[in-house]
Structures are given as C-alpha cells and as structure tokens.
Amino acid sequence: MANASANKIAAAKEPSFREVMKEEMCEALTGLREELREDTLVPTDPMSLFNLKRGSPEEEFPNLKYNYTCMARILTPKLYTRQFNRATQSGVIFDDVIRPGLEEPxxxxxxxxxxxxxxxxxxxxxxxxFFDRVIEAYQNHKMSKLQESDFNHDNLKGGDDFDRDYALSCEVSVVRGVDDFGFPTHCSRGERRQLFMLAKKALDQLAEELPGKLYSRAELSHDKEDKGVTVGAPSLSQLRNGVARDWPDSRAVWISKDGTLAVWVNIDDHLRLVTTRDDANIAEAFQCICVNILKLEALYKKLRHPFIWKQQLGWVVSSPADVGTGLRASVRVKLQHLPRHKRLEDVLNRLRLRMDNTDCSEVYNISNAQTIGLDEVGFTQLVVDGVKLLIRMEKRLEGEEKIDDLVPLQK
Structure with missing residues (x-):
C-alpha cells in the first residue's frame, strides 16, 4: 500500500504530455520573438547580399583631377571610404550616386x-x-535650418505688373518624388510603369475639376496637333545617367484642356508640373501651380503613395540641385545693356538669381538660383522683385546713367 501511494505521488508530480508540449511551444515562441527583435534592431545590410567584384576604397576612388563638378569639390578619399560599403534597401550604392559627375566632369x-x-x-x-555637404556648397544653404513650405499664392506680392516691353513670358515648375519608388536613375521598368499608373489615376481625378488628357510620349511625337508643350528627345546627360533607360516606355505628359498646366510623368523625375504664360504674369502662373500641386498631393496621399518630404530637406527629389521646394520660377526678359555691365554677376549673386541665355539674341531667362532655404512664395518673390530691379537697371543704362546706387544688399 505504501508503494502504491508513493507511485501515485510521483505520477502526480510528473508533467503531463500536454504540459510538456505547452512548455516547449512557449520556449520556441520566446526564441522566435528574440530572433525577430534582433532582426528589427539590426536589419540585414543590403550590401552583404551583393557579390560585387570591387577592390578596396583606395583602389576604387575615382580620378577627379579634371572634374569640375560640385561632387568633385566635396568628395575626398576619407569621405568615399565612409560611404563605400553602404547600400540602400533598394540597392543604391555610393558609386551610383556619383556616376553622373564621372560621366560628365x-x-x-x-x-x-x-x-x-x-x-x-x-x-x-x-x-x-555627402549629400548635406553638396547641398550646402551648391545651393549656398546651411543644413541646420529647417525647410518650410508655403503654397498660399495670396502671399505673393506683385508679379502681374512687369513692364511688357521687357518681360516677355514666364514659367513656373515644381518637381515631386513619390514615396516607396526608386528615382529615375535607379527604378526598374516595373516601378516606372507603376508610377505611370499612379499618375494616371491621380490625373484622371484631377481632370474632374480641371479637364485634361494624358498623352504618351509617343503620341506627343507623332500627333501633328500643336498641344503647346514641347518635350524633346532625351538629352545626352539623361542617356548617360540612366534617366532615359527604356525610353519612351511609361513616359507621358498630361495637358489641361485650357492649356494652363502640363504634368510630366517619368520624363526627368517622377512628376513635374509646368505652367507657361506668354504674358509674363508670373502671379497667375504661380497660382496655377499652387492650386494643382496641393490637389495632386491630396490625391497621392489618398492612393497611399505621398510625395517625399523630410524636415531638413523639404520636398525630396532625385537631384540635390532641386531639393527643398523643387520650384523654378523664371521670366524671359529682353536686356541689351545690362548683360555687358561689369557688376552684373555681383548683382545676380546678391539677388540670388541666375541668368541663362535663350535661343533669342538679347533675351535672357531669369530664375531663382536655389530651391532650398526659403519656401515657395519666398523664391517666387525673389524672382518678381529681382526682375523688376533688373528692368529698372536696364532702363538706367539705356539713358547712359549709372546703376551703382541700385545694387542691392545681399538677400
């Protein structure tokens, strides 16, 4: 009887099969959680998945002796070494980043x-x-400042009252990058086609308020009807840096019926909105951009692919020359005397403007030299105020008067 009682007590102390299985499952789940936690804290380095046949950073450092790009001014062996073994989740390595400057020095x-x-x-x-230093050098901007955005077109002062004897036409454009997709130099054909379909969905909804039509790049090339939009063949630069891969697959332009707005899809960035006017009324052009970029932003958010925004960089696009606002406001101005004046370069630097030649003699394109550091209204205001001052200087020079008292302080 004593032995029987002892056996019962021992059996009672031994765990049942169900209890053993439960304990083992708990241990397994605990181990799985730890593995998942470790993977979360220390994500797999994409570079470890590659088998690139490369030498050391010292062996791979590019020859920058006759390279006159901003990239070449910034890049050092030490900086190159820090970037060398890094790769983004989509597979972008540092050599992909600097390739455009090596192809076109x-x-x-x-x-x-x-x-x-x-x-x-x-x-x-x-x-x-690397990118912060490039932006600071190229755009003369301190990255410690936070970027702001302002599409309230009512905040712009002037822009509808240029002297038409000098101001001939104007254009305002803005570029955007779409989240979760590679930029044009890196995206796959599939990504580009998805971007095209996203744009088509968004633009079809935009057309409910602003009627328009999406034309493929091929349609624009072969349709004889003048749509008021010129999108030429890929430039040599676009061919070299990969933007024009698979051209013209999934490239298109949406054009409003009234001709006020064009939206380029996958041409040079994910999206570019362009408004051009023959009356140089940049206030109206800016308003058109403001109203429609806000509508498209809301539509892309609804499609769960918002435009890329980062607090210090602003609107993020493929080129560091365009980050911040992605906005270019320009006015074509007829200037005969000012371009030959010895103080012109100093004046432009103080106004934070750039002057480019056009295909017409004595006609120049005046635009904002930077895209980061001010908001959209601020940069457009620089162009408005600057063009008025340049026209005033031109009139002085026509009368053989001096312009030294008109040279502004640094803006």
Whole structure:
C-alpha cells in the first residue's frame, strides 16, 4: 500500500504530455520573438547580399583631377571610404550616386553642375554626410535650418505688373518624388510603369475639376496637333545617367484642356508640373501651380503613395540641385545693356538669381538660383522683385546713367 501511494505521488508530480508540449511551444515562441527583435534592431545590410567584384576604397576612388563638378569639390578619399560599403534597401550604392559627375566632369570655365544624383529617397539619409555637404556648397544653404513650405499664392506680392516691353513670358515648375519608388536613375521598368499608373489615376481625378488628357510620349511625337508643350528627345546627360533607360516606355505628359498646366510623368523625375504664360504674369502662373500641386498631393496621399518630404530637406527629389521646394520660377526678359555691365554677376549673386541665355539674341531667362532655404512664395518673390530691379537697371543704362546706387544688399 505504501508503494502504491508513493507511485501515485510521483505520477502526480510528473508533467503531463500536454504540459510538456505547452512548455516547449512557449520556449520556441520566446526564441522566435528574440530572433525577430534582433532582426528589427539590426536589419540585414543590403550590401552583404551583393557579390560585387570591387577592390578596396583606395583602389576604387575615382580620378577627379579634371572634374569640375560640385561632387568633385566635396568628395575626398576619407569621405568615399565612409560611404563605400553602404547600400540602400533598394540597392543604391555610393558609386551610383556619383556616376553622373564621372560621366560628365564639366569644364573649367563652364557652369558647374551638381555632379551627383540620389537613387531613392533613402539615399539622402544613408549618404547624408555627402549629400548635406553638396547641398550646402551648391545651393549656398546651411543644413541646420529647417525647410518650410508655403503654397498660399495670396502671399505673393506683385508679379502681374512687369513692364511688357521687357518681360516677355514666364514659367513656373515644381518637381515631386513619390514615396516607396526608386528615382529615375535607379527604378526598374516595373516601378516606372507603376508610377505611370499612379499618375494616371491621380490625373484622371484631377481632370474632374480641371479637364485634361494624358498623352504618351509617343503620341506627343507623332500627333501633328500643336498641344503647346514641347518635350524633346532625351538629352545626352539623361542617356548617360540612366534617366532615359527604356525610353519612351511609361513616359507621358498630361495637358489641361485650357492649356494652363502640363504634368510630366517619368520624363526627368517622377512628376513635374509646368505652367507657361506668354504674358509674363508670373502671379497667375504661380497660382496655377499652387492650386494643382496641393490637389495632386491630396490625391497621392489618398492612393497611399505621398510625395517625399523630410524636415531638413523639404520636398525630396532625385537631384540635390532641386531639393527643398523643387520650384523654378523664371521670366524671359529682353536686356541689351545690362548683360555687358561689369557688376552684373555681383548683382545676380546678391539677388540670388541666375541668368541663362535663350535661343533669342538679347533675351535672357531669369530664375531663382536655389530651391532650398526659403519656401515657395519666398523664391517666387525673389524672382518678381529681382526682375523688376533688373528692368529698372536696364532702363538706367539705356539713358547712359549709372546703376551703382541700385545694387542691392545681399538677400
């Protein structure tokens, strides 16, 4: 009897099969949680998945001796080494970033190009110590400042009262990058086609308020009807840096019926909105951009693919020359005397403007030299005020008067 009682007590202390299985499952789940937690805290380095046949950073450092881009001014062996073994989740490596500047090194006395491009939005974060320096040097901007955005067109003062004997026409454009997609130099055909379908959905809804039609790049090339929009063949630069891969697959332009707005899809960035006017009324052009970019922003959010915004960079696009606002406001101005004046370059620098030649003699394109540091209204205001001052200077020079007292302080 004593032995029987002891056996019962022992059996009672032994765990049942169900209890054993439950304990083992708990241990397994605990181990799985730990593995997941470790994976979350230490994500897999994409570079470890590649098998690139590369030498050391010292062996791979590019020859920048005759390179006159902003990239070449910034890049050092030490900086290159820090970026060398990094890759974004979509596979962008640092050599992809600097390739445009290596393909087109520029000229000693020519305009300096930025010389680099982001392959995706994450590039600006992963390679921030490089991109921040490029933006600071190229755009004369301190990255410690936070970027703001303002599309309230009522805040713009003037722009509808230029002297029409000098101001001939105007254009305002803005570029946007779409979240979760590679930029044009890096995206796949599939991504580009998805971007096209997203744009079509959004623009079809925009057309309910502003009637318009989406034309493929091929349709624009072969349709003889003048649509008021010119999109030429890919430039040599676009061919070299990969923007024009698979051209013209999934490239298109949406054109409003009234001709006030064009939206470029996958041409040079994910999206570019363009408004051109023959009356140089930049206030009206800016209003058109403001109203429709806000509508498109809301539509893309609804489609769960918002435009890329980062607090210090503003609106993020492929080129560091366009981050911040992505906005270019320009006025075509007839100037005969001012372009030959010795103080012109100093005046433009103080006004934070750039002057480019056009295909017409004595006609120049005046636009904002930067896209980051001010909001959209601020940059457009610089152009409005600057063009008025340049016209005033031109009139002085026509009368053989001096303009020294008109030279502004640094803006």
């Amino acid at each position: 520029g000229k000693l006395h020519g305009p300096m190009s930025v010389g680099c491009v982001a392959g995706d939005g994450q590039s600006y974060i992963l390679f921030c110590d």
